[in-house]
Amino acid sequence: MKKYSSILLILIICALNTQDLKAQFRFSNLFGGKDKPRKNKLFEPNSNVSLGIGTSSYFGDISPYNRFLQSTVNGMRWNVNFNFTRQLSPTFGLRFGLTYARISGDDNYLEGVKGYEANFIRNLHFRNDIKELSITGQYDFVRTSRSYLRRASIIPYIFGGVGVFAHDPVAKPQASLYGNDWVRLQPLHTEGQGLPGYPNAPYSLISVSFPVGVGVKYRLNRNWDLGVELSYRYTLSDYLDDVSGNFANSADLQAQSPLAASMGNRSLEKIAAHTGKDRTQGVINYLTAKGFYDPASPYDPFTLTSIPGFSDKTDLRGNPKYNDSYLLTTVKLIYHIPNKIKCPVVR
Template sequence: MQSNSIVNTYRINKALLSVSVCICILVFQSGFNKLYSQDRIEIGGFVGASYYLGDLNPSKQFNNSSLALGGVGRYVIDDRYAVKGSLTMARLKGSYHENDIVFPEGNVEYSFDRPIGDAAIQLEFNFLSYDHWFDKNSNWTPYVSVGLGTTAYKRFGTEPENYSEETVFILSLPFGAGLKYKLNNRFRVGLEWSFRKTFVDDLDVVGHNLPINPNDPYGFGSNNGVHNNDWYSFAGVMVTYSMFKRKGQCNGGFKR
C-alpha cells in the first residue's frame, strides 16, 4: 500500500513538472511573437511573510509565519506578459505539540526553525491590459504566475555515522496570484501570494535524535501519503522601479 502511494506521488510530481514546462514554453513563444509595445525592465524588492506546509502543518495558512525579504527583477514583454526573476531569504518554522496525541512513551514535543534561500523565474499573465502604451487607464491588473525555481537549505544527516550537515539545492515549482498597480511612470507596487511545491520531505527535519519522526508525527507507522512532499509559501508586497523607456516599432504611422 505504501509503495503504491509513493509510486503514485512520483507520477503526479512528474506530471506536474511536465505540464509546468509545457505551459512556460507555449506562453513564452506566444508572448515573444507579439512583442510590439513595451521593452522595459523593472527592479525592486519584496517584503512579506513565509510559512511551511507539510506533515507538521497540513493546512493552516500563515501558521508560524516568519519575515521574508528579497529582490525582484521583471522584464515586461507586452501589456499581458512579463518574466519575473526573484531571490528571497526566509525562514520556515513548524511545531508538533504534546497535546495533539499521547504517545506510549509519554508526552513529546518537536519544533524546527530553518533558514532557506529561494530563487525562481516565473512567467506572469495579466488578466487585464496593463500599462499599455495606448491606454492611459491600464494602470492595474490581477495576474497569475508559474515557473521553475530552486530552494537552498542545509540538510542534516540522520544516520548514526553521519550527523554532519550540507547545503543542497532542490527543485521547486512556484505558482501564485497577485495584483499590480502603477503608481506613476516609474514606480509600481504589487501584492502577491505564491506557493512552492518541493520534491523533498525533510524541510521539517533538523538535526538528529529526534523525539518524533516528522514524516509520521502521530506514530501510525506509515507516512502521510498526501503530505509526503513539503511546501512553503510567500505572501507580501513588491515595489519595483522601471529603469528604461519604452521602445517599439512604427505601425500604421504610430510610433510605439
C-alpha cells in the first residue's frame, strides 16, 4: 500500500507541475506575448561526498623536520576521512571534512644517527589520535561546464583552509613497573606544566590546524570519481608529542606520582618501552663520547642517578621554536549527488 501511495504522490506532483506550466503559457498569451524558452544556467551548483583512507606522518620534537623523508616513513600510521563538498562554480568548491588520524614518534629510531645522539638518549615516544573538523576552499585547475555530468576525466586541484582538532598524547611506561598499557601524558605534567614554580599552564587538548594540499580526481563513471590527495597540517600546538620545553625536576614530578617522574625523564631506561630494544650499547657509546664513561672500568650505566643534560629545569627536553605538524596521504572514493529527481513519464 505504501508503495502505491508513493507512486501516486509523485504522479500528483508531476501533474501539478504540468498544469502550472500550461497556466503560465495561457497567461502570457493573454497579453499577446509568446512563451520564451528559459535560459540555461551557465553552471549548476552541485554536491559530492567522499570517503578516504591513507597514511599519516608526524613532524616535531621527536621526528625532526630536517630529516623529512626519514620522519615521514619511520612514524607512518593511518588516517580515515569523510568530506562533503559543495561545488559553487566551475572551478571553486567549499569542503567540510572530518578526519581521524593516528600519529606517532619514537626517539629510538635515531639510534646511531650522527648529530642526534641526544635524541636517542632522551628516549621519548608517543602516540596520538587526532579528531579534526575542517573547512577548506578547493580550486580545480580544469573547469566543469554547466553540470558535473560534463566534468573532465582528470581534474587536478589545490585546497587550503582551517580546522579545529582534539588530541590526547599517550605513551607506554616501563612494563616492569607499570604494565604495558598506554597512559595519558598531559595529566602527568611531564615538563612541570601547571606545577608551582613552572611558567607554563597545562597544554590544551583542543587546537587549530591549517590544512593545505594538492589532489587529483579521476572520473570512473557518471556519478563516481577516484581521488588521490596529499595534505599537510600545520598546527598551533607544540604538544602533539607531549614535548616542547625543558625537563622538570625529578623531585617535583615525584611529588605528583612515581609514574609522572618516570614518564618525564626516560633517559636511564635500559629497555625502550615502545620498541622493546635493549639500549645498553647506545647509552654506553653516548656516555663514552661525552667523557662520562670509562670502558676500561666498565659498570652498569643504568645505575647512574641522572645523565648530565637530562636532569633539571635548565636542560632542554624539546624545541619550543617550532610547532608540530602532520602529513596525510589519502585515496578516496567520491560520489556526486544528483541535482534533481526526475518525475516518471505519465503514459
